[in-house]
Amino acid sequence: MLKKKIEKALNEQVNKELFSAYLYQSMAAQAEHDGLEGVANWMDVQAEEEMFHARKIYDYINEQGGRVVLEAIEKPEAEYESIKAMFEASLEHEQFITKSINDLVDLAKEENDHATEIFLQWYVTEQVEEEDNVGSILDKFELIGDAGNGIFMIDKELATRTFTPEEDEE
Numbered sequence: 001m002l003k004k005k006i007e008k009a010l011n012e013q014v015n016k017e018l019f020s021a022y023l024y025q026s027m028a029a030q031a032e033h034d035g036l037e038g039v040a041n042w043m044d045v046q047a048e049e050e051m052f053h054a055r056k057i058y059d060y061i062n063e064q065g066g067r068v069v070l071e072a073i074e075k076p077e078a079e080y081e082s083i084k085a086m087f088e089a090s091l092e093h094e095q096f097i098t099k100s101i102n103d104l105v106d107l108a109k110e111e112n113d114h115a116t117e118i119f120l121q122w123y124v125t126e127q128v129e130e131e132d133n134v135g136s137i138l139d140k141f142e143l144i145g146d147a148g149n150g151i152f153m154i155d156k157e158l159a160t161r162t163f164t165p166e167e168d169e170e
């Protein structure tokens with residue numbers, strides 16, 4: 001059984017993960033419109049991953065006898081001045097999500113909720129990957145630039161990303 005405080009914080013995290021999906025889908029829409037199919041593919045896959053992140057918490061709340069309550073999802077930014085700016089915004093967003101997950105772990109510890117603390121470890125690890133994925137794309141922008149050939153090469157590489165949800169061990 002989840003304590004009310006934990007249930008509320010987990011529900012807020014569901015909302016943040018759903019917003020993440022919405023944000024990346026909005027980025028995908030701009031990239032698609034700009035003719036950058038690879039960037040659009042990367043963002044599409046990212047949006048799918050975020051839905052998976054949201055779903056995993058949704059299922060956990062239910063498994064623990066809690067009540068999932070879905071709130072309104074904030075409107076995401078519709079237009080970035082460049083693709084590089086888009087990835088910079090992605091990194092900033094992932095840093096925000098990492099902080100949110102860390103705060104949740106702190107809360108679970110304070111409330112002596114060991115199950116939730118263990119459940120959240122997956123997200124702690126995932127956030128390292130999330131920041132690293134975006135960071136390495138930004139490194140490429142630094143190396144080869146974000147105009148002409150540079151963006152063409154990055155777009156080609158990002159076209160190869162596919163969505164592979166982890167096997168759920170439970």
Ligand code: OFO
Pocket residue numbers: 017020049050053093094097127130
């Ligand atoms: Fe759910 O990790 Fe990104 O936001």
